[in-house]
Structure formats: structure tokens, C-alpha cells
Amino acid sequence: MTPPPALHLSGQAKIGDTPIFGPLVMEAPAGQWTCLLGPSGVGKSTLLRLFAGLGDEVTFEGTFGAGDGAPLEGRVALMAQGDLLMPWLDVTANVTLGARLRGAEVARDRALGILDWVGLSDHAAKRPDELSGGQRQRVALARTLMEDRPVVLLDEPFSALDARSRARMQDLSAELLAGRTVLHVTHDVAEAARLGQVVLVMTGDGMSMAEPPCAQVPRTYDAPGTLAFQGALLRQLMEAQ
Amino acid sequence: MTRALHAAAATLLAVLSWQALVTLADLPRFILPGPGLVAQALWSNRALIADHALITAIEVLVGLGLGSALGFVSAILLAASPLALSLLRPMLVFSQAIPVFALAPILTLWLGYGLWSKVAMALLIIYFPVTSAFFDALMRTAPGWLELARVMNAPPARVMWHIRVPAALPGFASGLRLAVVYAPIGAIIGEWVGASQGLGYLMLLANGRAKIDLMFAALIVLGILTLTLHAAVDALCRRLWGA
Ligand SMILES: Nc1ncnc2c1ncn2[C@@H]1O[C@H](COP(=O)(O)OP(=O)(O)OP(=O)(O)O)[C@@H](O)[C@H]1O
Ligand SMILES: [Mg+2]
Numbered sequence: 001m002t003p004p005p006a007l008h009l010s011g012q013a014k015i016g017d018t019p020i021f022g023p024l025v026m027e028a029p030a031g032q033w034t035c036l037l038g039p040s041g042v043g044k045s046t047l048l049r050l051f052a053g054l055g056d057e058v059t060f061e062g063t064f065g066a067g068d069g070a071p072l073e074g075r076v077a078l079m080a081q082g083d084l085l086m087p088w089l090d091v092t093a094n095v096t097l098g099a100r101l102r103g104a105e106v107a108r109d110r111a112l113g114i115l116d117w118v119g120l121s122d123h124a125a126k127r128p129d130e131l132s133g134g135q136r137q138r139v140a141l142a143r144t145l146m147e148d149r150p151v152v153l154l155d156e157p158f159s160a161l162d163a164r165s166r167a168r169m170q171d172l173s174a175e176l177l178a179g180r181t182v183l184h185v186t187h188d189v190a191e192a193a194r195l196g197q198v199v200l201v202m203t204g205d206g207m208s209m210a211e212p213p214c215a216q217v218p219r220t221y222d223a224p225g226t227l228a229f230q231g232a233l234l235r236q237l238m239e240a241q
Numbered sequence: 242m243t244r245a246l247h248a249a250a251a252t253l254l255a256v257l258s259w260q261a262l263v264t265l266a267d268l269p270r271f272i273l274p275g276p277g278l279v280a281q282a283l284w285s286n287r288a289l290i291a292d293h294a295l296i297t298a299i300e301v302l303v304g305l306g307l308g309s310a311l312g313f314v315s316a317i318l319l320a321a322s323p324l325a326l327s328l329l330r331p332m333l334v335f336s337q338a339i340p341v342f343a344l345a346p347i348l349t350l351w352l353g354y355g356l357w358s359k360v361a362m363a364l365l366i367i368y369f370p371v372t373s374a375f376f377d378a379l380m381r382t383a384p385g386w387l388e389l390a391r392v393m394n395a396p397p398a399r400v401m402w403h404i405r406v407p408a409a410l411p412g413f414a415s416g417l418r419l420a421v422v423y424a425p426i427g428a429i430i431g432e433w434v435g436a437s438q439g440l441g442y443l444m445l446l447a448n449g450r451a452k453i454d455l456m457f458a459a460l461i462v463l464g465i466l467t468l469t470l471h472a473a474v475d476a477l478c479r480r481l482w483g484a
Contacts, residue, residue: 088410
């Protein structure tokens with residue numbers, strides 16, 4: 001894996017004539033976990049899709065890209081709200097999808113190692129429909145790790161999970177994605193308070209930064225510092241127009 | 242078990258209504274023979290009917306195999322290439338404006354009285370439903386999957402083969418299920434227009450010699466043939482793709 005770059009964006013986005021977000025300036029530091037909070041419809045997913053190279057329908061006026069100036073293509077992995085598992089492939093084949101799609105050699109042993117990290121070794125030969133929602137999202141995480149990209153974009157990946165599975169996925173992802181540049185769109189202030197080394201709040205007015213506690217991520221969910229930060233984030237969201 | 246029971250009950254009901262119709266309306270045997278007579282004709286002509294049924298079955302199976310293979314490949318080409326789509330789609334749609342039956346004499350002229358004119362009829366009649374069912378499914382790949390593949394830097398041909406095609410197989414399966422019911426129609430029309438073998442030929446022959454019971458026996462065998470094929474294809478699709 002190449003060293004993770006920082007991400008930056010400055011400008012405004014439209015779809016057709018409809019303004020979607022901006023003008024705003026955003027910075028996600030290299031090798032850190034950045035959470036992006038904001039009200040629904042403010043353009044968080046659109047911003048993420050730009051970094052993923054998917055915003056074909058979006059007209060962006062301004063600049064965005066990697067801090068090192070090199071193109072982002074081929075350095076990004078994406079994990080979305082749905083797990084996007086292929087029902088006709090077993091867990092291992094889903095995890096190694098990227099290699100097969102590129103016609104590259106499939107590193108089966110590595111895939112099994114990663115499945116072991118996410119606690120799914122016993123399920124390697126199962127089909128997605130034999131797994132729980134939390135297990136499926138862990139397969140999606142394993143597939144993301146398998147890609148081994150320095151930049152990881154997360155669009156509400158845990159929002160469909162129950163509180164317990166979600167907390168576990170947060171711990172697991174924070175551990176396994178540490179050291180990469182992570183941009184994580186979330187609705188959940190508690191999640192941002194646990195995971196964000198940098199927390200950005202996106203509103204119609206632009207982007208503002210919140211000051212997270214200095215505790216290591218993933219922060220303990222019931223630590224006073226985490227809870228206070230969670231409250232402060234919610235206040236900031238509520239007070240935005 | 243209950244399904245088999247239901248099927249048996251439905252068959253019995255149909256046979257009884259048939260007999261009731263014949264008895265109550267007092268229909269002469271050269272208009273509609275009763276089930277008993279037809280069963281008799283079926284039994285006494287079993288070797289003859291089996292020979293002709295085998296021919297029709299071969300025509301249908303070969304037409305089905307070739308037509309679905311051709312439909313499979315065409316749908317992928319159309320889905321992969323916007324150019325192919327814009328060139329070929331109008332042609333495909335126009336071809337549907339010509340009743341396939343109208344082509345039967347031409348096909349017989351071109352391909353002769355043997356197997357291939359019937360295979361061509363069966364193929365033509367199923368090609369469009371198979372192609373369009375599969376093509377529609379290929380064009381409806383979940384956008385999330387396509388985006389995932391793009392972020393993974395997958396070339397289009399591999400996205401087609403590893404994602405779009407497998408995701409669209411249930412659509413192909415529904416095309417096949419239609420095809421299996423249409424294909425015998427094609428084969429029979431082909432046999433009517435010109436043949437010396439097959440159930441359609443046998444029916445014409447029986448009709449000409451006023452052997453109405455034999456005609457109905459052939460008709461029933463044709464129905465059973467189609468149902469058996471449909472069940473086989475259905476089971477195959479379920480087994481392969483769970484759909
Ligand atoms: N293809 C499109 N055409 C027109 N408008 C669009 C399109 N896609 C999204 N939008 C609009 O862009 C705005 C931002 O959408 P986006 O999905 O980025 O929001 P979001 O912040 O991710 O919201 P959420 O938190 O609900 O996921 C929304 O108002 C949406 O209606
Ligand atoms: Mg969104």
C-alpha cells in the first residue's frame with residue numbers, strides 16, 4: 001500500500017442547474033479518520049462520490065483530490081450503506097471480488113486471513129443470505145480491507161445495524177483501517193464522537209470543524225469525554241440552519 | 242404430495258367434463274371423440290405416436306437450445322455495446338411486426354422439409370422473448386454494484402461477466418420459461434407447412450383420414466411433451482439460479 005494521502009476539496013457542486021452543496025472548503029488529513037456529519041440532503045454522499053470518482057452527474061466547480069497531487073483513481077475503496085454482496089458468490093468469493101474483476105490473481109490465503117480478523121472464518125463458504133446483517137457488513141469490511149487501498153470512503157456503513165453490532169463494527173473498523181485516510185459519512189453523532197480523529201460538520205452554510213477529545217479512537221462509548229463531545233456535536237447540528 | 246394430488250384431481254376433473262360434454266351434447270365421434278376413444282387410439286397407435294413425438298421433441302429441443310444460446314449472446318452484445326443496441330434494436334422490434342407463421346413457407350423453401358426448417362421456426366419464435374427478457378435484466382443491474390465495480394477499477398467486459406450476467410440470470414430464466422412454451426408452436430407450424438414426420442404432420446394426416454381420435458391423441462401427447470419440458474426447464478432454472 002502506498003502512503004495514504006490527505007484529501008481536499010474546495011468549490012461547489014451542482015447537478016444540472018440545482019446547487020447541491022458549497023461553496024465550501026474541506027480537508028481530511030492523511031492517515032487519519034475523518035467523520036463527516038450533517039443533516040440529510042446537505043450533499044455528504046455527493047461529496048464522497050466525487051472522491052470515489054463516481055460523480056458523473058455532478059458538475060463540480062473548484063478543485064478536489066489527493067494532497068500529494070497524484071490521481072485518486074486506484075487508491076480508493078468504498079463501503080456504502082448497503083453491503084452490496086453478490087448473492088450468487090460465497091463469502092470468500094465476495095471478499096476476493098476486486099481481484100476477479102480486475103483479472104488479477106486471487107489471493108485466497110490473504111482473504112481467509114482477513115476473514116479471520118473480522119471473525120468470519122467459520123462462514124467463509126456460506127452464501128450472503130445465510131448471514132445476519134451484522135455478519136454481512138463484516139464481509140463488506142473484509143472486502144474493503146482486501147482491496148488494501150490507502151483511502152477508504154465510508155457512506156453510513158453501519159446505519160442499518162443494531163446498536164450492539166454497530167459498536168462492534170466501529171471497534172473492528174477503527175482497528176483494521178487505522179493508518180489509512182478514512183472519510184466517513186455518518187448521521188450518528190455517537191458514532192462520530194467515538195471514531196472521528198477529525199470531525200467535520202457540513203451544513204448549508206459550509207463546513208465547520210468540531211474539536212474532538214484527545215482520547216484514542218475508538219473512544220469508549222460511555223466515557224464522559226465521548227458523551228460530552230456527542231452532546232456538543234448534536235448541539236452544533238441543531239443550531240445550524 | 243398435495244401438489245401431485247391436486248394435479249391428479251384437476252386431470253380427473255378435465256377428463257370428466259370432457260366426457261360430460263360429449264355425452265350431454267351428444268357429439269358425434271368425428272367431431273369430438275370421448276376420452277375413452279382417444280385413450281384407445283393412443284394405446285393402439287403408441288409406437289406410431291412415439292416415433293412422431295420423438296421427432297417433434299428433437300425439433301423443439303434443438304430449436305430451444307440454439308434459440309436460447311443465440312438470445313443469450315445477443316442480449317449480452319446489445320447490453321455491452323450502445324452501438325449494437327442502436328443499430329439492432331429497431332431491426333429486432335420491426336422483426337416482431339412480422340408474424341413468424343408467415344415465414345414458415347419461406348423457411349421450408351430455404352431449408353427443406355426436414356428437421357432444420359422446424360428448428361428454425363422454433364428458434365425464431367423464441368429468440369425475441371429470450372433476448373428481450375435477458376437484455377432487460379442486464380440493463381437493470383443494481384447501480385450500487387456497478388459503482389463498487391468502478392471503484393475497484395474493473396474493465397467493462399469483466400463487470401459484464403462477473404456482475405451483470407450473473408445478476409441477470411433470473412431474467413434469462415424467465416425468458417427460457419416462456420420459450421419452452423413457444424418453441425413447440427414453432428415446430429408444429431413448421432410441420433404443418435411441410436413435413437413427413439412429427440406430431441403436427443401426424444395430426445394433419447389423421448385429420449385427412451378422418452381419424453379424429455388419433456388427432457386428439459397426438460394433441461394430448463404434444464401437450465404432455467410441452468408440460469414435461471416446461472417442468473424440466475423450471476427445475477433446471479431453480480436448481481441453477483434459485484429463480
Ligand atoms: N441525481 C440527482 N439529481 C438531482 N438531485 C440530486 C441527485 N442526487 C442527489 N440529489 C440531491 O442532492 C442533494 C444531496 O444529496 P446527497 O445524497 O449528497 O445528500 P446526503 O447529505 O448524503 O443526504 P443523506 O444524509 O440523506 O444521505 C439532495 O438534496 C438530493 O435531492
Ligand atoms: Mg447520503
